[in-house]
Amino acid sequence: MNFLLITADDMNWDAVGAFGAPVEDVTPNLDRLASQGIRFRHAHVTAAVCQPSREVLMTGRYPHQNGGMGFEPIWDHVETLQDRLRGAGYLNGILGKVTHLAPVERFQWDEQQDAGDLGHGRNPDLYASYARRFLARAKEEDRPFFLMANAHDPHRPFVGSEQEAAKFGDEVRDLPAPSTIYSPEDIVIPGFLPDLPEIRLEISQYYNSCRRCDDTVGAVLRELDHAGLADTTLVLFLSDNGMAFPFSKTNCYLNSTRTPLIARWPGVTEPGVYDECHFVSGIDLTPTVLDIAGLDPIEEADGSSFANVLRAEKDATRDRVFTVFHKTSAGNAYPMRAVQTERFGYIYNAWSDGKTVFKNESQSGLTWKTMEAAAKEDEDVEARARQFQYRTPEELYAFRNDPDGLNNLIDDPDQQSRVSEFRKMLHEWMVTTEDDLANCYRDRYSL
Missing domain, CATH: 3.30.1120.10 (Arylsulfatase, C-terminal domain)
Incomplete structure (x- = not known):
């Protein structure tokens, strides 16, 4: 089995149409993916900030158990998902957010492209190009693969914001526009923020970045289809934490850690399923991938496989996170x-x-x-x-x-x-x- 893990950067769970986004048609590609697989109401990342969240995903361990409590590298003795996959002959690749899994050399990527190779992590065409190259290599070498495609959208700076101009300068002109642009009148303010004109403007800029993230998702998924590998690849999508606004990211509120987890496992997951019963956590991703790949679990992992849930089995132990x-x-x-x-x-x-x-x-x-x-x-x-x-x-x-x-x-x-x-x-x-x-x-x- 191949694995394609696509992540968004700072996307709130409810920015995705399939999860009830209040703004129309923000994520058509993610909505299509959700219609082909299962989505979870009670999926959460473990720590609602970029690097710790991602290091949990790739180790199956809480931050205080892997060493990555802030923006620090994991401890030397901590085993990673890539350690196991590489040992089993997998081709491992990463697009974007490379340094947010540290130290980089511990994750043993066969191919890696970071933000500078990907238009500041905001160019769907460049993601498609590198995904195409990686998938072609996997086919040529006849190896199973794990590809982690990390969009840098909708992390600040948002599309069209003063922060964007200040950070990227003249290079802003080279960043592709989202396939749809939203105005302040098009959006709905989250209930945890006051509805004020300047806030409404910034939320619209955030949604524009969400749309470009979805454009990236669509670009990568099309390459998977064109390579003829969709039927042998488990696709997972999630966001590393909630939106970068007060009462969301870098906190422990519902809107901090709830993530729009989608899984499409050909021949296993039923299309269009919405799981409203089972709690799934960031610590569970590594155990799940190893389980589905038929590899031994990491004994020290804090999480456990939810492959049984993907197979539509009930699991009464998944009642909290x-x-x-x-x-x-x-x-x-x-x-x-x-x-x-x-x-x-x-x-x-x-x-x-x-x-x-x-x-x-x-x-x-x-x-x-x-x-x-x-x-x-x-x-x-x-x-x-x-x-x-x-x-x-x-x-x-x-x-x-x-x-x-x-x-x-x-x-x-x-x-x-x-x-x-x-x-x-x-x-x-x-x-x-x-x-x-x-x-x-x-x-x-x-x-």
Whole structure:
């Protein structure tokens, strides 16, 4: 079996039409892929920031178990998916985000092209060209393959933004436009952000970048078809984390870690299936690929294969997911741990002390600046901005009914038994995974 893993960079789960995108026809290629396979309501990445998220995917281990807690290389002793595949004769290739799996040499890529080879990771035609070359080599050498095609869209800077002009300068003219352009009037503001004109503008720019990401997805999938390899290739699509806006990326909210996972396994997955029962995590990807490839599992992996779910089997153990956050790309530590079930999500903010101010890259654009300005006159925006900056040590949300995390139930008298259950659940996970926060968390809440 061959494997094609396509990833988006900072795409929220609900930017994809097949997952209920509020903007029409943003992702026609992904929607087509979803119609041919299975998509998951409860799929989550493990850490909602680029490099840690991707290093989890390729090791099957939590960041505090693989060493990649911030933008750091994994530890030398940690085995990777590529170690196993290479040993089995697979041809391994990567397009984009090469340095976000570090150290690069540990991942043993037979072919690699990074952003500079791919029009800053934003040129669908260049992705198609290199995918074509890689697939031709796999056919010529008669080898099974694993190709990881990583779009750099819709990561900031967004299409048409001032950030884009500042970062790329005159090279902006060489970047292809998305196949469809959206205006501020075309989009819907996420419920976790205020609807203000400048925010509406930036969200439209984000959707333009999502459309170009979908263009890249379509370009790579067409090359797979043209090579005659679609029928022998398991295609997986996901995003490494949520959108780069407040209350999404680099956090543990629903919109931080939920990912639009799609799988098309020819002859196995039924077309157009929407799995609303099983929780799937980033730690599960490596075990799943090894299982389907018929290779021995990595014994130290934290995750487990969901190949049984792809085969339409029920798995009652998949009823929750644990997610983490350690550091921003700037190296600032804001340790968070979370557990989500079908109805609720509980978040522990170990850093929140009423004084420490949260800062991340999502505050670099129009949206945060607009919120700061509006907060001076609007009490609701001021309260929302303060919540983002300071948090509380614990948060509890009824995510099934409150997916945007607007009503923190942690102090609700009717929820205290549930809070206790989540505390116990999270502490047991901390102990099992040897999390350094386990003892202080136990002492803080007398567990």
